[in-house]
Amino acid sequence: MATAVWEQPRRRNIFARPTATTGWYSWVTTVDHKKIGILYGVTAFVFFLLGGLEALALRTQLATPDADVLSADLYNQFFTMHGITMIFLVVMPMGVAFFNYFVPLMIGARDVAFPRLNALSYWIFLFGGIFIYSSFLLGGAPDGGWFGYAPLSTKLPTDGMDFYAVGLQFLGIASLAGAVNFIVTILNMRAPGMTLMRMPVFIWMALVVSFLLLFAMPVIAVALFELMFDRLFGTNFFQVAAGGDPVLWQHLFWLFGHPEVYILILPAMGIVSEVLPTFSRKPLFGYAAVVFAGAAIGFMGWGVWAHHMFAVGLGPVANAAFALSTMFIAVPTGVKIFNWIGTMWGGSLRFNTSMLFSVGFVAMFIIGGLSGVSHSIVPHDAQQTDTYYVVAHFHYVLFGGALFGIMSGLYYWWPKIFGHRLGEGLGKLNFWLWFIGFNLTFGPMHIVGLQGMPRRIYTYPDGMGWNLWNLMETVGAFVIAVSTLVFLVNVAVSRRKGRYEAGADPWDARTLEWSIPSPPPEYNFAEIPVITHRDDFWHKKYFVGPGKTAEPVFSGGAAEAEHEAEHHIHMPSPSYFPVIAAFGLLVAAYAVIFGLPAVAIGLLITTLGFFGWVFEPGAAE
Amino acid sequence: MELFRGLKARGRRFLLGVLAASFALFGSACETNVGPQDFLTPEGPVARRADGLWDVTFAIAVVIFVVVEAVLVFTLVKFRRRPGREAAQFHGNTKLEVILTLIPTLILAGLAVPTVKAIADLSKKSEGALDVTVTAKQFWWEYKYPDAGVVTANEMHVPTRTPIFLSLESTDVIHSFWIPDLTGTQDVIPGRTNNMQFIADEPGTYWGQCKEYCGLSHANMRLRVIAHEPAEFERWLQDQSQPAANATSGAAAEGQQIFLQTCVNCHAVQGTEAKGTIGPDLTHFASRETFAGATFANTTENLRKWVDHPAAIKPGAPMPDYGLSAQEIDAVVAYLQTLE
Ligand SMILES: [Cu+2]
Numbered sequence: 001m002a003t004a005v006w007e008q009p010r011r012r013n014i015f016a017r018p019t020a021t022t023g024w025y026s027w028v029t030t031v032d033h034k035k036i037g038i039l040y041g042v043t044a045f046v047f048f049l050l051g052g053l054e055a056l057a058l059r060t061q062l063a064t065p066d067a068d069v070l071s072a073d074l075y076n077q078f079f080t081m082h083g084i085t086m087i088f089l090v091v092m093p094m095g096v097a098f099f100n101y102f103v104p105l106m107i108g109a110r111d112v113a114f115p116r117l118n119a120l121s122y123w124i125f126l127f128g129g130i131f132i133y134s135s136f137l138l139g140g141a142p143d144g145g146w147f148g149y150a151p152l153s154t155k156l157p158t159d160g161m162d163f164y165a166v167g168l169q170f171l172g173i174a175s176l177a178g179a180v181n182f183i184v185t186i187l188n189m190r191a192p193g194m195t196l197m198r199m200p201v202f203i204w205m206a207l208v209v210s211f212l213l214l215f216a217m218p219v220i221a222v223a224l225f226e227l228m229f230d231r232l233f234g235t236n237f238f239q240v241a242a243g244g245d246p247v248l249w250q251h252l253f254w255l256f257g258h259p260e261v262y263i264l265i266l267p268a269m270g271i272v273s274e275v276l277p278t279f280s281r282k283p284l285f286g287y288a289a290v291v292f293a294g295a296a297i298g299f300m301g302w303g304v305w306a307h308h309m310f311a312v313g314l315g316p317v318a319n320a321a322f323a324l325s326t327m328f329i330a331v332p333t334g335v336k337i338f339n340w341i342g343t344m345w346g347g348s349l350r351f352n353t354s355m356l357f358s359v360g361f362v363a364m365f366i367i368g369g370l371s372g373v374s375h376s377i378v379p380h381d382a383q384q385t386d387t388y389y390v391v392a393h394f395h396y397v398l399f400g401g402a403l404f405g406i407m408s409g410l411y412y413w414w415p416k417i418f419g420h421r422l423g424e425g426l427g428k429l430n431f432w433l434w435f436i437g438f439n440l441t442f443g444p445m446h447i448v449g450l451q452g453m454p455r456r457i458y459t460y461p462d463g464m465g466w467n468l469w470n471l472m473e474t475v476g477a478f479v480i481a482v483s484t485l486v487f488l489v490n491v492a493v494s495r496r497k498g499r500y501e502a503g504a505d506p507w508d509a510r511t512l513e514w515s516i517p518s519p520p521p522e523y524n525f526a527e528i529p530v531i532t533h534r535d536d537f538w539h540k541k542y543f544v545g546p547g548k549t550a551e552p553v554f555s556g557g558a559a560e561a562e563h564e565a566e567h568h569i570h571m572p573s574p575s576y577f578p579v580i581a582a583f584g585l586l587v588a589a590y591a592v593i594f595g596l597p598a599v600a601i602g603l604l605i606t607t608l609g610f611f612g613w614v615f616e617p618g619a620a621e
Numbered sequence: 622m623e624l625f626r627g628l629k630a631r632g633r634r635f636l637l638g639v640l641a642a643s644f645a646l647f648g649s650a651c652e653t654n655v656g657p658q659d660f661l662t663p664e665g666p667v668a669r670r671a672d673g674l675w676d677v678t679f680a681i682a683v684v685i686f687v688v689v690e691a692v693l694v695f696t697l698v699k700f701r702r703r704p705g706r707e708a709a710q711f712h713g714n715t716k717l718e719v720i721l722t723l724i725p726t727l728i729l730a731g732l733a734v735p736t737v738k739a740i741a742d743l744s745k746k747s748e749g750a751l752d753v754t755v756t757a758k759q760f761w762w763e764y765k766y767p768d769a770g771v772v773t774a775n776e777m778h779v780p781t782r783t784p785i786f787l788s789l790e791s792t793d794v795i796h797s798f799w800i801p802d803l804t805g806t807q808d809v810i811p812g813r814t815n816n817m818q819f820i821a822d823e824p825g826t827y828w829g830q831c832k833e834y835c836g837l838s839h840a841n842m843r844l845r846v847i848a849h850e851p852a853e854f855e856r857w858l859q860d861q862s863q864p865a866a867n868a869t870s871g872a873a874a875e876g877q878q879i880f881l882q883t884c885v886n887c888h889a890v891q892g893t894e895a896k897g898t899i900g901p902d903l904t905h906f907a908s909r910e911t912f913a914g915a916t917f918a919n920t921t922e923n924l925r926k927w928v929d930h931p932a933a934i935k936p937g938a939p940m941p942d943y944g945l946s947a948q949e950i951d952a953v954v955a956y957l958q959t960l961e
Contacts, residue, residue, distance in 0.1 A: 071936065072837045072838065072840070072936040072937065073837060073936065076837065144834075145834050149794075149795055149833070149834070151793075151794050151795070151811060152794040152795065152834070152835060152836060155793075155794065156836070240811040240812030245812065246795060246810060246811060246812065247810060247813075280700070280708060281708035282708045282709070282710060282711075283710065283711075283712050284712075285711075285712070285713050285714075286712075286713040286714075286718050287712065287713070288713075289713070289718050289722075311797060311805070311806040311807055311808045311832075311833075312808045312810065313807060313808060313810070313813070313815035313816075315744070316740045316741050316744040319740050320736075320737045320740045320741070323733070323736055323737065323740065324733055324737070327729040327732065327733055328726070328729060330725065330729060331722060331725050331726050331729065334721075334722075334725040335718070335721070335722055337689065338718070338721045339713075339718075341689075341692060341693055341696055342713070342714070342717075344696045344697070344700060345696050345700065346700060346708065346709035346711065347700050347708040347709070348700065348701075348702045348703075348706045348707060348708040349696075349697060349700050349701045349702055350702045351697075351701065351702075359693075359697060362693060363690060363693060366685075366686060366689050366690060366693075367686065370682040370685060370686055371682075373678070373682070373729070373732075374675070374678050374679070374682060376732075376736070377671075377674045377675065377678050377732065377736050378736060378739075378740050379670060379671035379674055379736070379739045379740060379743055379805065380671040380672070380674050380675040380678070380805070381805075382671065382804070382805020382806045382807070383660040383668070383671055383672075383675075383801060383805045383806070384660075385805075385806055385832070386797065386806065386832040386833060387832075450659065450660065450661055451655075451656050451658065451659045451661075452656060452657075452658025452659055452660055452801045452828075453658070454799075454830060454831075454832045455832075455834075456834040456839060456840075457839060457840030458839075458840050459840050459841075460840065463656070463657075464656040464657065464658060465655060465656030465659065466656065544710045548709050548710045548711060549707040549708070549709065549710060550707070550708065550710055
């Protein structure tokens with residue numbers, strides 16, 4: 001290697017930017033949105049496996065009455081960690097993984113607006129997840145529920161809820177930084193000609209989600225600080241005896257928590273809105289309505305939080321008002337369902353795995369939506385609240401919705417990311433097991449809920465009429481586990497070279513990311529495209545002929561038109577300062593719990609990280 | 622492609638099978654499996670009011686579900702890719718979109734009216750209601766009948782056909798009071814007094830349980846409401862307002878001695894020096910069918926286990942283990958069983 005000779009003698013200044021493009025060091029220092037997207041996805045998937053194992057343990061305990069598989073203590077830790085994991089460490093970061101990889105590709109940009117900030121977000125997310133999970137080894141995981149209701153959460157004796165308060169705060173920083181990054185990227189870095197109303201729906205959803213995060217995270221941050229202060233420094237935000245108010249926590253938590261629901265589901269809706277048109281060979285039905293409905297959900301989502309609190313005793317006026325807002329947020333959601341069906345109507349539907357997951361999303365989301373409306377019937381919500389009926393509802397939304405959407409996105413974009421498809425045979429098996437396992441697990445929860453089984457109970461007596469359903473649910477959970485294994489096998493098998501080689505545009509798709517090679521080069525677009533249409537790439541391949549059918553623009557299309565122009569393209573250089581800054585925060589987080597003075601050390605590391613960040617040269621020399 | 626077809630057909634058959642099976646199971650469950658906390662079988666006007674709203678909502682939801690899923694399945698079958706099938710290129714249909722937005726809006730408006738009316742109606746206190754104060758503690762319920770000066774735990778006795786007006790308070794964390802057959806949930810929150818009201822039509826025992834996660838033994842914080850004909854209820858109230866009789870002989874007398882040495886700080890037995898208020902009032906303990914958050918049947922064997930080591934059968938129960946000998950335990954249990 002002759003080039004090594006050139007690099008050796010140079011004395012590197014400590015601020016010099018790292019240059020590795022392969023190997024683990026390149027992953028640690030990367031600021032490439034695609035690599036960061038993959039890191040997000042892989043990390044979130046690992047947490048999905050952990051959260052899934054917790055779920056299996058919970059379901060095993062509940063399979064039979066009076067069971068003794070988990071102690072009450074472990075059960076409470078597991079159900080708390082299952083919720084925290086699936087929400088903060090799986091579904092949210094999975095959405096971010098897709099945003100990272102595809103926002104720049106779909107708007108015709110070469111990277112996000114702030115590549116190093118993007119890396120910082122990832123490292124904070126990873127360290128935050130490790131931090132929370134390390135509580136299992138440090139005296140006990142959080143056991144006050146993901147909702148952490150005060151004053152119980154202020155009184156639980158282990159350090160678990162400290163990890164909760166500090167850990168979620170920590171993860172919140174990552175979300176905020178990410179939100180700012182995507183808002184700026186989407187608003188400022190679109191290719192020429194891509195007006196807002198030409199953006200793919202997925203990008204719209206990324207924008208709405210980012211705004212929701214921007215406004216929702218500060219609210220939970222306040223609540224978490226108050227909880228942390230009550231626990232660690234003896235303040236009295238939630239202590240009645242000292243004039244505090246436990247209901248304050250609930251208002252803050254749900255003011256964040258309801259928009260959070262949309263933060264979790266909108267990315268999946270965006271994915272489905274890309275997948276359905278592609279495999280129906282049709283444009284999205286009612287684009288404007290879908291975009292507007294997404295934005296409307298984003299706004300209305302701020303006005304429904306107290307429907308989580310109908311039993312608190314807010315009084316008939318508040319309950320009636322929130323009942324109404326909750327009913328009417330169902331309208332834009334319903335609009336989306338109609339538009340997705342409208343998208344398929346008249347199309348030429350190709351049922352590969354990605355499409356199946358998207359169709360499954362639509363079919364299952366209807367159920368979650370309908371049961372959601374039933375919660376707004378306040379007098380009856382007083383019955384079903386905190387029963388398994390609610391557990392069924394939100395799993396139909398977050399699993400039947402979000403996770404189906406995410407799986408659809410994985411099968412859809414896999415060839416773009418890795419250059420090869422996932423196998424369709426195993427994919428179908430993956431889907432059907434997923435679908436059946438899901439319904440077997442969460443379908444009976446509706447019934448057992450209506451039969452009066454409350455949530456968050458580690459055991460239940462015989463003779464309540466719940467036994468059969470619980471057993472079915474447990475079987476279903478294991479079917480989902482098998483399905484997940486099938487997915488992993490599919491990933492492993494499909495990697496074998498040449499098996500499912502995919503070109504730039506394997507699905508004959510519609511949006512910009514398919515116009516460049518798979519996997520995309522580091523700089524994404526050799527030449528920034530000029531946009532003239534919504535679904536611009538499709539319009540480069542087809543025009544609408546007489547009789548409203550698609551006719552190919554003569555041969556070749558635009559795919560892979562450009563090559564090898566890379567020498568002139570300057571990409572942001574890698575940097576090791578984001579990971580250093582994030583690491584400092586991790587040290588500070590442990591210090592908050594275990595030895596306050598060490599916070600200074602952590603913050604010092606972070607400050608040094610930012611210092612280097614500011615002073616490192618703009619590019620590798 | 623071959624594989625894909627096979628799977629699809631098989632998948633559809635699977636789906637039908639699952640649907641059919643779940644309907645069959647659901648049907649049979651409704652027939653035979655009505656558990657004691659099933660709230661689709663209301664036994665009083667408050668629960669019935671909620672149930673009426675549910676029936677309407679559920680019917681509408683089923684219709685919407687069937688229609689939308691049918692349209693979806695129809696679309697999937699009709700427009701599946703076949704040789705020669707061309708996708709029609711259209712972007713929307715404004716008229717249809719407006720109509721499909723209006724329909725759910727109107728349905729929801731239709732649901733909103735009775736819902737708001739029910740919320741308003743159910744928030745009023747009825748005249749002639751019997752007041753009961755409920756205090757929730759980790760992990761049991763205390764009931765006070767202020768007019769009669771009676772205190773009991775976990776099993777609430779009420780007269781039938783009489784509005785019962787509850788004032789709910791908590792001394793530690795948030796709990797939630799719920800008797801599915803009679804009324805919905807009301808959170809019980811430290812620092813405030815919430816209210817709820819219910820009526821039981823018929824004599825009987827109604828089950829419920831704490832619904833807000835409240836710590837280790839949240840699952841074991843259950844409750845019962847026992848409704849009597851009004852005259853019989855008066856008799857019960859009379860009995861409960863009597864002090865306990867002194868145990869004068871045998872194991873029970875020995876048990877009383879031990880009780881008055883070890884248990885007095887937390888438990889009250891009217892008519893003795895035991896005046897503790899941390900744990901349940903035990904004056905008429907033996908008249909209860911269950912204990913410790915209605916979790917255990919009030920039997921000798923269960924009591925022995927409880928007095929021996931409470932946290933072993935109810936995790937986190939805030940009652941200490943005194944390391945009593947088997948003989949002492951027998952004596953204490955014998956005493957508890959005299960507290961009719
Ligand atoms: Cu409780």
